[in-house]
Amino acid sequence: MTISRRQFLGTAGAALLVPALPGGLPAAPPAPRPLAIERRTLEVKGRAARVFGIRQPDGTSGLTLEPGRRFLVSLANRSGEEAIIHWHGQRPPYVQDGVADRNRPTLPDGAEQLYDFAAQPGTHWMHSHFGLQEQLLMAAPLVVRSEEDIRADLQEVTVLLHDFTFRDPAEVLGALTGGMMAHGAHGGGHGGGHAMPGHGTPNHAMPQGMAMDLNDVEYDAYLANDRTLDDPEVVRVEKGGRVRLRLINGATSTAFHIELGRLTGRVVAVDGLPVEPVEGSRFGMAMGQRLDILLSLPAEGGAFPVLARREGERQRTGIVLASAGAPVARLAGEAETAAGPVDLSLERRLVPLAPPAARPADVTATLRLTGGMMPYVWTIDDQPFGEHRPLRVAPGQRVEVTMVNQSHMAHPMHLHGHHFQVVGLDGTPLAGAVRDTVLVPVGGSVTIAFDADNPGRWPLHCHNLLHMAVGMMTEVVYDGYA
Known part of the structure; x- marks a missing residue:
């Protein structure tokens, strides 16, 4: 069409x-x-x-x-x-x-x-x-914002996270691919080119063949609202006040652990959709995902860093919530220890407040997430985008897709135009969150279900930009759309 x-x-x-x-x-x-x-x-x-x-x-x-x-x-x-x-x-x-x-x-x-x-x-x-x-x-x-947001009368703080390189992104990708043109990255938009030594260099710290590769690239900086911890954003808050953190992982190739320090927060929404509150002070967050976290601040006030530490590494970024007059200590750009990988521990605890009605699937499919670091090729069912096999659906169908990760890196998979429910992790049924981006860990599988209620051609892809650029993308295509 x-x-x-x-x-x-x-x-x-x-x-x-x-x-x-x-x-x-x-x-x-x-x-x-x-x-x-x-x-x-x-x-x-x-x-x-x-x-x-x-x-x-x-x-x-x-x-x-x-x-x-x-x-x-x-x-x-x-x-x-x-x-x-x-x-x-x-x-x-x-x-x-x-x-x-x-x-x-x-x-x-x-x-x-x-x-x-x-x-x-x-x-x-x-x-x-x-x-x-x-x-x-x-x-x-x-x-x-929703009517519930207005009634809640909370201070809202939005934080957009990034990984940053001074180099042309095409040179970074070229260093990984050996200069091969990326699928979906051609035709401009900083999509081609060859790498030169320097900033934003590939990270091959984990040899292929080990259980997991965590990061593709060593970046020059990690940003929260465009700033590093050398000069973080300081948000003034009320003593004893309540804050709704709206956290967005906009990094192209970096998952983060959100660390609240001495505060305890409650995750109340993922990818913009409400869930039953999950309490904690540390939450994993893959690329493309969002977390809404409610905080109740101490009556005595103070300064409260909200940090994002890169998975597998010590580097971190973040902001500071501080009441009037509270001293703000200098924060190191690196933690004392490296973080582990982001996993599905939060995903297993999420329960949606408005799940879709249960019904059997009309269409089922299994997608294998394939590829590796050397050569730098990431695919679905061993086929790069352009040679992919679209998933064909018809309006009104319930669609169930199982994504099996057969590669050495985790992949945050994002579906356009729809929200899906996470209904299975590693083969175990789950009445999980409704969202649009889910992490599929190394050696694991995630099953999602959605209703085909928005006709078109919709990308389903890894939200690691570099993985998508070299081919890790397919499509959900409705009948009638060529």
């Missing part, structure tokens, strides 16, 4: 609802919220870097929508190159998902595009889905 630009604009325009004023006169339609993809200069460890941003006219990164607001956005591309932005966690019509494919072009430099669809409440984010632009920080928060 090929969709023309005219059809796309018609679909967007049809979604605009114009309310009526008293007396039956139509009110003016709401104005789109403006966003722009821009270039900006960011200082990291005393050194200037040219990166991207997705910002509002006042410089605010990303977007927060109040309850009941549609996602009505005019996106302008001022980046100097073609781009496309994916609304991660949203369930838009297929043509508005923000992915370039045979039916949907990229947004040329200097062009604008209107998006209009019902917004999915929760903590989400937006990021490039073209080439390797995401590695250069073409990403931003996307928060849609």
Whole structure:
């Protein structure tokens, strides 16, 4: 099914609802919220870097929508190159998902595009889905508040995590692949090139053949809201106050352990969707995932670091919550010990507040996550994207997919356009969380179930950007879509 630009604009325009004023006169339609993809200069460890941003006219990164607001956005591309932005966690019509494919072009430099669809409440984010632009920080928060958020009367703090390199991402990928062109990364968007020695170098600390490889690349820095622990963001909070942390792992190739120090938090949502509270002070978080954590601060006040430590390593980043007048001690950019791998210990404890109705699957499939570090090839069923076998579905079907990891790295798997329930871990049935991104560990399996209720061609891919770039992606394709 090929969709023309005219059809796309018609679909967007049809979604605009114009309310009526008293007396039956139509009110003016709401104005789109403006966003722009821009270039900006960011200082990291005393050194200037040219990166991207997705910002509002006042410089605010990303977007927060109040309850009941549609996602009505005019996106302008001022980046100097073609781009496309994916609304991660949203369930838009297929043509508005923000992915370039045979039916949907990229947004040329200097062009604008209107998006209009019902917004999915929760903590989400937006990021490039073209080439390797995401590695250069073409990403931003996307928060849609609910009526429950308003009634809760909490201070909300949003934190976007990144891994950062001063090098061109194409050189980093080229060092891993030997300079081979990446699947899905060609045609611009920092997608090709050859590596040179220096920053952002590949990490082969674990030889192939050992049980697990944890990290592909050694990065120059790890950022929380664009800052390192050399100069962290300090958020002023009330003594005895309550805070809702909205944490987004926007790193391209790094999983983190969220560490709350002497605070105890309650995870109340994952990937924007509510769960029964899970209490703790340390939670794993893979790339693309989000955690909402409620904190109750001590009545005496103080300074409370919220840290993200890289899995398998000592490096960390984070922010500081501090009451008025509380001294903020300097924080080291490395912990005393290395963290272990992020695992499924949190996943096993998650129970959704609004699970889908139980029903038997109409379609079942098993996907093998395959590939390795040397050669640097990551695939699904040994087939890179472009040679993949799509999963065919029809509207109304319940679809169940088991992902079996036969590689030496864990893979955070993300499905566009849908939310799924985690219904099995390592072959054991589970009535788990409803989410859009799940970690499939080395040697493990995860089974997800979703309803085919949003027709189109939807990517299902690893959210390690480098893995996706070399081919670890397939599609869920509805009947009627070529």
